[in-house]
Amino acid sequence: MHRITKIISYIILIISILSFNFFLPRVMPGDPLSFLTGGPAMDMPIVLDKEMRAKLLAYYGLDKPLQQQFYAYMLGILHGDLGWSVYFNAPVSEIVIGGLKWTLLLVGAATAIYMVLGILLGAISAWNRCGKRDVGLLTFVLSISSFPSFFLGMLFIILLGVNLSFFPISGAQTPFAEYSTPFEAALDAFRHLLLPAMTLVIAHIGGIYLLMRNSMLNVIGEDYILTARAKGLSERYIMHTHAMKNALLPIITMIALRAGFMISGTIFVETVFAYPGVGRLLYDAVTYRDYPLLQGAFLIITLVIITANFVADMTYAHLDPRVKHE
């Protein structure tokens, strides 16, 4: 029963996001066509004569009543039609799906790394609570996670990319490269992935570290840890088998939620590294006032995040039977 209400509320959410996307350009001041022809911020606005205007309005269906426009818009989305990008001169859906591939790769890689690191550091920290190691780790992690990701990315580009010149500083592949083996292609993609992924990891590790540390501190206070100690088990064994395993439960449910959160973060990281994901597309769309692309990228990012939240919501109760739905 509870699950059904959850699903319904997610459906309502998606519909409201779609409607928001539809109404936003229509309630904003100005001519709806100005968003299609480049908007007021373009250096050279395209001037339309009356005839052309009417033709364009008819072409985009903007002369029809609002509910018909809305219906056509929803139908278009169901068919995967997100409009036409002015800047790239290509269908928005094609561009956005192409970008999504890279964003998911980036977020996937970063999630894998920062989960393992955050969990390990959090566990070590909690296990040595108040000790030198805990104090050191806590200060260190809180400090590095205070760097805004775009600033950190710029520092990486200058310090590691330009000065060491091992790391490529922009893009996801070497342009015009021809690979003899698929392995070479993968290596090239990996080298391009490294700096952006590292930036994301550092920007996001603080949350997961603190969460693991708290969760572990919770577990350490439990009776079964005391029992294990009384049985004379080694500290290392208790930490790995008893404490970490139980402390991990609440963390695992956070993976999907945090991954969704991280997708927002890729907007900055992809912008700095010119990584061709959806985040970068959003930035390009803002810079070139390409409104159809802006809306398409926004829609995809939002849908991915909502899906991640949904997965987190659904697995939440599954993993830990002690967690009951309210």
Add this chain to the structure above:
Amino acid sequence: MIRNLIAFLKEYGKSVLGLIGLGIMVFFIVSAVFAPCIAPYDPHQMHKPLEHPNSDHLLGTNDIGQDILSELIYGSRVSLFIAFFVSIVSAIIGTSLGLLSGYFERVGFFIMRIVDAFLAIPRLPLIIVIAAFMRPSIWNLIFMFIVFGWPFTARIIRSEVLSLRNRPYVDATRMLGARDFYILGRHILPNVVPLIIVQLIIEARHVILAESGLSFLGLGDPTAKSWGMVLHYAFEYPTIFISEIWKWWMLPAGLCITFTILSLTFIGYSLEELINPRLKRVTRL
């Protein structure tokens, strides 16, 4: 009340991280308040462009000849003002609605549905899209940050009120014939104040990050120079990555943002440690 405050400050003073955070924050607040006295120039005044640091311009000048040090000092005004204004207003809205929804069940149900909806929407992409459509101005940004900021506080305050509502002392006061709003103001509000403060710090940290991020993407107010704006112009400058100028243009601006966030992180962590009995028992840092 005063005694509580002194005891609180004494406890807080034991936290090294908390003191460091507070120190950094005081530094930035002082530079924001006394900006006209400290800054060597008007940040909009133009000199010779792209000057390296020298005795006239300690951090050099940018591509249109504005003194970078003055830009950063005045920038602390814009960044801190937005952060604290937003977090205080969101705290007020969030606390009032959180109190109401925790105490009155029926009202609470409706408020919480609205809160749920707001929390489910990914706020950063949404703010970016709205900002791209609207004219960029400080007040538009502030408005959006508040609209998407209060639900977090409301949610947290509500769950605390739910647990406080049925405590014996509240029941006893109700038996004595106290009115609902008296109970809320006199017995429940004081108990959630620590939570509100922690939430305020967390929100301020978020806003600093979001504002500088939006400005960095070019969605900030071009007439108000925040640190994010300075970083934006630096990033847009073609040879920023391959010449020396990043050292006095990009780096100081980024460090200002980083240290502000760092100070809020430290303050927030120490406060949380103080009010969370579990963390408090095991760590004192």
